[in-house]
Amino acid sequence: MSASSSEANPEQGLSIEAAGLRTNYHDLGSGHPVLLIHGSGPGVSAWANWRLTMPELARHARVIAPDMAGFGYSERPDGFVYGMDAWVTQAVGLLDALGIQRADVVGNSFGGALALALAIRHPRRVRRLVLMGSVGVPFAMTAGLDAVWGYTPSFEAMRALLDIFAFDRRLVSDELARLRHEASVRPGFQESFAAMFPAPRQRWIDAMASREPDIRRIAHETLVIHGREDQVIPLANSITLAGWIPRAQLHVFGQCGHWTQIEHAARFARLVGDFLAEAGADEPLPLQD
Template sequence: MNNSNPEIGKSVRTGDIVTNYQDVGSGKPVLLLHGSGPGVSAWANWRGVLAGLGDEFRLLAPDLAGFGYTEVPRGIEYSRARWLAQIVDFLDALALEKVHLVGNSFGGSMALALAIRYPERVDRIVLMGSVGVPFELTAGLDAVWGYEPSFDNMQALMRDTFAYDPTLINDQLVASRHQASLRTQQAFASMFPPPRQRWVDAMAHDEQDIRGIRRPTLMVHGRDDKVIPVANSLLLHQWIDDSQLHLFGRCGHWTQIEKGAEFCRLLRDFFGR
């Protein structure tokens, strides 16, 4: 890990992409797939989980193409197929035959993609505020994907859209995330241009494919999420036979941050079975 910037971890070649990733702890491997907010990285998304579960599991959190410090070729086109190829190449490069899987929001759709296409690579699945089923674009998600860099825009997004309790968000956190968003904005702006309902649809999976998932699955959602509807997790719970659902009250889209200790306890219990 880079001591001056914790977001820079290890790197590995995954096809024509050089993937930056966090690798913390030892034990059963857990693959953590981040969301699609502006300026996001694996470390920014999962730092609390990396600290909270590294004593029991090997936690692997890659920056998906276009995010964080992963290096991509010029002219890359971002798509679910492209990100899935990167994820599989990442597992292969690290000789990981089978992993527990945690997907946050956009990362939840990618977790579903892996479980559907490569079920033999997946053990247990956690989907947190997940994309991946059909739903009507929310104002919150439209604001996230339509972000244009400024301190004020990032502050509004973090305080009014992501978090249930705005006092969790201080100016230092906003400034840090704003600076991070500047570095990847060109890639980010190319991923989800308007009209954005088409990207919700593009990240959704067929009902029968989701119903075909046979791995134990846990859905986690903040009741007060303004970005991804709670109905998504209810639908996934209906479609995945071996599944359970945990709803946190007084919690927005950042379950792993707003309910960090509780979220880690849920994962420890679910993966420990």
């Protein structure tokens, strides 16, 4: 494991082998571990997704934010088969490599589907669950998500995507669009991204969905969060999840798109931090793994 990070590029953190995959990750703070799983936008990385959240949660917890396979600065092996099985294996492998038996898990969008699958397949590895703007239940492809997954690199395309992501257009500048476009065309980034979600794209939504009976059996305390004006993932997803998960609570941010953790950064971090702080070390373990 490398203990050095790049000052020139804050997206590059530490490096460790997780289930045979060289994984780039960030590790901040101390206390009970919280695993943050990013979304699936073009050029995304854990740092880009969670840069405002990590330092706030790290005040009271150990925050771990990896780049999942195919994203950011984690390894992109030739012939790698992207899918929920591989991503869950990587996430569990990361916990194993870091010696973490049980973590709180926070998932954003695509990361929400992964967090959900992790809690279902390895319930004893998860203490509490946070799902934000989450995939993971059946829904019809939105125009916004089709644009995200169908992104063809250009400054104009990235600028248009940022307009879809954010409710508050003041967050969307040409400089931000330039930076995110440049991130999306780094060597290997667009190639792996395009390989993940080729058209027809409804099948990838379906492949990420967990079975309703499995979701209904989730025993973990769960916080479900959504932006009311989200154009990428429908609010109905979170309403469904809050209805299916027995110990769930739902928080909806008004005047907010798909970037809850950025558009309402302070409120989001406080909401999640307070929810996780309520969990004691003796939070009951699920009956099976």
